[in-house]
Amino acid sequence: MILLDYRDKRPLYEQMAEKLERLIVNGGLEPLTRMPSVRSLAVELSVNPNTVQRAYAQLEQDGYLYTVSGRGSFVTAREEWQENRQNRIWQEWQAATAQAREAGIPAERLIAGIRQIYGEDGQ
């Protein structure tokens, strides 16, 4: 399913969460399908079940997974996690914009920035 990179100096759970998130975002995991159980993935990757659990918890926190008690963890429908993801990013963007205003950067410059970033390859 995924492969851990032991040269990567980030913690295992973070690396796992990131790889799984990318897998889900790129469509490598079908929505509504069951994820491997915490224990089976732990065995497969030779880590402690709690490490997998922590990665799953992170993904659930971000809306990519949901859990049914006693049955397992499942991939969320795309529309849902897409909305969650956009909400998170939207909030960060708003904070960054408020800071820009506070620092005296004029609105026109931001608008020009949007044109540039969105125009770079196909608006």
Place this chain on the structure above:
Amino acid sequence: MILLDYRDKRPLYEQMAEKLERLIVNGGLEPLTRMPSVRSLAVELSVNPNTVQRAYAQLEQDGYLYTVSGRGSFVTAREEWQENRQNRIWQEWQAATAQAREAGIPAERLIAGIRQIYGEDGQ
């Protein structure tokens, strides 16, 4: 000059740097004037000189101070640190905007967001 809050759980140097930055940004410290020496401020606040040094290093890194070898640290001219500050914030804003694009948030929504944030009290 400043007062440390011992209920604050952030490290001392960070707290000091933040308070001094606010003082400079709000005009409480005249540009081009000398800062208290590392040792004198350390005595005044009952901390190790290195702790003050670290706060000063942070402020210098962010462009609020500059140092003349053997003579002391001085407050940067406002135009300079303002430019540095805007550059930092501008870069963060660009990163946030690129993320927004990648998440599929349309440019129009960002532009509407700018209108709202900049319009809230006097554009």
Place this chain on the structure above:
DNA sequence: TATGTGTATTAATATTCTTAATACACTTAT
């Protein structure tokens, strides 16, 4: 040359983070 300045280096200590061990709670198939 003595005193005042910032800085580098090193070490002690404190704090936080990561991972593991273990036990619990719930669901379902036998």
Place this chain on the structure above:
DNA sequence: ATAAGTGTATTAAGAATATTAATACACATA
């Protein structure tokens, strides 16, 4: 009922990181 599968909570050990302090250095200037 019970066994085997699921996720989760709690606790602790260990590692890693961050913070602060001790000390010595380098430069400027009176």
